[in-house]
Structure formats: C-alpha cells, structure tokens
Amino acid sequence: MYGGSQKIVSMKKLDHVDKQILQILQEDGRIPYTEIAQQLRVSEGTIRARITQLLQDGVFQFVIHPDPEKLGLHVQAIIGLTTKLGSQKYVAEELSKFSAVRFVGSFSGKHDLILQACFHSNDELITFVNERLSQIEGIVAADVSLELKQYKDSFSFVQDDDVTLQ
Amino acid sequence: MYGGSQKIVSMKKLDHVDKQILQILQEDGRIPYTEIAQQLRVSEGTIRARITQLLQDGVFQFVIHPDPEKLGLHVQAIIGLTTKLGSQKYVAEELSKFSAVRFVGSFSGKHDLILQACFHSNDELITFVNERLSQIEGIVAADVSLELKQYKDSFSFVQDDDVTLQ
DNA sequence: ACATTTTTTACGAATTTCGAAAAAAACATT
DNA sequence: AATGTTTTTTTCGAAATTCGTAAAAAATGT
Numbered sequence: 206m207y208g209g210s211q212k213i214v215s216m217k218k219l220d221h222v223d224k225q226i227l228q229i230l231q232e233d234g235r236i237p238y239t240e241i242a243q244q245l246r247v248s249e250g251t252i253r254a255r256i257t258q259l260l261q262d263g264v265f266q267f268v269i270h271p272d273p274e275k276l277g278l279h280v281q282a283i284i285g286l287t288t289k290l291g292s293q294k295y296v297a298e299e300l301s302k303f304s305a306v307r308f309v310g311s312f313s314g315k316h317d318l319i320l321q322a323c324f325h326s327n328d329e330l331i332t333f334v335n336e337r338l339s340q341i342e343g344i345v346a347a348d349v350s351l352e353l354k355q356y357k358d359s360f361s362f363v364q365d366d367d368v369t370l371q
Numbered sequence: 372m373y374g375g376s377q378k379i380v381s382m383k384k385l386d387h388v389d390k391q392i393l394q395i396l397q398e399d400g401r402i403p404y405t406e407i408a409q410q411l412r413v414s415e416g417t418i419r420a421r422i423t424q425l426l427q428d429g430v431f432q433f434v435i436h437p438d439p440e441k442l443g444l445h446v447q448a449i450i451g452l453t454t455k456l457g458s459q460k461y462v463a464e465e466l467s468k469f470s471a472v473r474f475v476g477s478f479s480g481k482h483d484l485i486l487q488a489c490f491h492s493n494d495e496l497i498t499f500v501n502e503r504l505s506q507i508e509g510i511v512a513a514d515v516s517l518e519l520k521q522y523k524d525s526f527s528f529v530q531d532d533d534v535t536l537q
Numbered sequence: 538a539c540a541t542t543t544t545t546t547a548c549g550a551a552t553t554t555c556g557a558a559a560a561a562a563a564c565a566t567t
Numbered sequence: 568a569a570t571g572t573t574t575t576t577t578t579c580g581a582a583a584t585t586c587g588t589a590a591a592a593a594a595t596g597t
Contacts, residue, residue, distance in 0.1 A: 237552080248578075249577095254576075264437060264441040268525075268527075269397050270526050272430060281476070301523040304527070307528050312518055357466070362437065362444065413545075416547075
C-alpha cells in the first residue's frame with residue numbers, strides 16, 4: 206500500500222518557498238496557483254514548477270479529508286496487535302487491504318502493530334475483530350481502544366522552519 | 372481545533388453520486404470538475420453544485436497529504452496517556468496546539484487519551500515528552516510507542532456502499 | 538394532475554492552467 | 568572577475584476550467 210521511499214534521482218532540500226506553498230495548500234488544497242503566486246509574490250509559473258516538482262518527488266499528494274461522522278462512520282478504534290514473530294509484515298499487509306483501516310504501523314513498545322479503523326457501527330467493529338482479524342494468520346492478541354471523542358486529526362504538520370514543538 | 376458537529380439546517384444523506392465524487396477526489400484532490408463530470412456522465416454544473424454542498428455541509432475538505440519523511444520528520448510516535456480525572460479535555464486541547472501532533476482522541480481502554488505525533492529526531496521526541504508533556508497539568512502517565520515502519524496512512528475511507536470490511 | 542421546490546443542464550464570460558521560449562539567476566571553472 | 572553552463576523564473580498567447588445564472592428537467596407534495 207505504501208511505496209518504500211525509493212530515492213528519486215536526487216531530491217533537493219525544500220526551501221522556504223516550498224514550505225510556504227505547502228502551508229498554503231494544507232489550508233485549502235484547491236486554491237488556484239495564481240493566488241498562491243500572488244500571496245508569495247512570484248509568478249504563477251514558479252508555483253506550477255515547484256508544485257510539479259514536489260509531486261514528482263513524492264513530497265505530498267492532493268487528497269481530501271472526509272469527516273467520518275458525516276459518512277456514517279460513527280465508530281472509530283485504535284487496535285494494538287501482538288503478532289507472531291516473523292508474521293508482522295504479512296499481517297500489516299493484510300490489514301492494509303481493508304478500506305476501513307486508515308492507518309497501520311509497526312511499533313516498538315507494548316504492541317507490534319497498531320492500526321486505526323472506522324466503522325459504521327459497534328457491530329461492524331466487532332465483526333471486524335472477530336471475523337476478520339481472527340482470519341489473519343499470525344495475530345496473537347488484539348487490544349481494542351474505542352474512540353470516545355476526537356480532538357484533532359490532520360495532515361497539517363508542515364511547519365515553516367522546524368518549530369514542530371509549538 | 373475540531374468543531375463540534377453542529378447540525379446544519381438539515382443535511383441530506385449522501386447519495387451514490389456524492390460518494391462517487393468523493394471516491395474520485397480521494398485519488399486526486401485536484402482533478403478538474405469537468406473530468407469528474409465526464410467520468411460520471413453528468414454536467415460540470417452538477418459536480419460543482421454537489422461539491423459546493425458537500426463542503427458547505429462539512430462532509431470533506433480539500434487538503435494535501437505530505438510525506439513526513441520527505442519533510443524531515445523521521446520520527447513518529449503514538450503516545451497513550453493516562454490523565455487525572457476531570458482534566459482530560461484540558462489535556463487534549465493543550466496537546467492539539469502542537470503542530471507536531473496530528474491526532475488526539477479520547478478512548479476507552481488502557482489509555483484515556485491517545486495521540487500521534489511527528490518529530491525531526493529522537494531528541495525532539497524526548498524533548499516533547501520530557502519538557503512539553505510534563506508541563507501539562509493532569510497527565511499522570513505516558514506510554515510511548517515508537518513507529519518503526521508505516522504500512523498505511525490515508526484518509527481514503529470513502530466506500531461506494533458500506534463495504535468497509537473489505 | 539398541477540403547483541412548488543429542487544436539481545440539473547446549458548452557455549457565455551472570467552479566470553486559471555498549460556506549453557514553451559526568453560530572461561534572469563545561480564553555479565562552476567578557469 | 569569573466570565566461571560558459573545549468574537551473575529557475577518570468578512571460579505570454581492558447582487551451583481548458585471555473586463561474587454565474589437562466590432555462591429545462593426532475594422530484595416532491597397536495
């Protein structure tokens with residue numbers, strides 16, 4: 206599901222303009238290049254060239270962020286898994302196939318794999334755990350945490366310059 | 372950070388066309404309306420009206436999905452928190468203020484709050500835990516899981532019709 | 538069956554995107 | 568420092584997309 210980060214011919218480090226472009230786009234992914242250009246006081250051509258390059262380099266993608274609630278996905282969960290030694294990759298790849306699953310990662314700590322998924326109902330969640338997870342060879346234990354309330358959920362982690370911690 | 376889902380005047384249920392529009396947009400958030408129109412064999416005006424309505428209703432937003440690695444955010448973590456009774460909301464809101472934090476939710480299960488965050492380095496992560504989390508009144512314990520590998524990370528959970536589980 | 542409301546289509550005008558050549562800037566070499 | 572080379576930015580006309588809006592069509596209610 207996720208391409209290994211193969212190195213493209215040689216990717217230059219993002220400069221200030223690139224970061225500014227990303228910051229503007231994370232507010233509104235469909236703002237016209239002409240407007241970004243105005244805001245940053247460069248030509249539309251520059252914005253276009255930069256964005257083309259950034260996409261080329263896989264720095265970002267244009268997507269949409271749906272609100273799960275509005276889609277009827279009222280139940281969200283984070284599930285920590287313990288896997289049998291050697292089957293982690295297989296399990297992760299199987300999990301990734303479900304459209305309900307929006308995140309899968311391998312972790313150090315209590316759980317080998319952690320996944321995040323959305324469901325229409327508690328029933329669907331239970332079905333997922335009991336019918337689907339149990340079918341995947343190599344899962345030893347599943348630790349389900351049910352989401353009660355969501356406070357933040359975004360891809361907006363582009364920061365001007367390395368001020369991640371505020 | 373996240374607006375409570377206040378009810379808009381009355382929101383109609385999404386129909387098949389809406390879902391198809393969302394499915395197309397989650398592949399490429401910047402595909403022209405004219406092309407969506409062609410694919411779905413309706414007029415551009417319809418696509419435009421539908422999308423305007425969906426945005427209005429808060430069903431989705433146009434955003435970008437940056438690759439944390441390419442942004443130099445090489446360290447990702449999921450942190451489970453135990454909070455003092457009554458301070459959960461405050462803690463969650465404080466956490467949401469950090470740009471490094473991309474997800475915060477309240478959960479049933481082992482941890483009251485679970486958050487997901489990106490950092491440039493292990494050092495930055497440690498600083499976050501030791502300097503920032505410790506400053507937030509009401510956090511009793513933090514359980515850090517370091518991401519070793521990411522298999523899937525997407526907002527693409529729009530499904531044609533309730534086939535979340537495959 | 539008819540009136541009312543909602544949704545879709547149609548179409549010209551405004552705006553944006555695109556391709557590509559020229560200009561400017563950045564870089565390297567001597 | 569001057570010169571050649573490469574990269575990036577600007578420019579600008581053509582093509583495509585978006586936008587506003589009026590008319591047509593479809594859906595809804597009585």
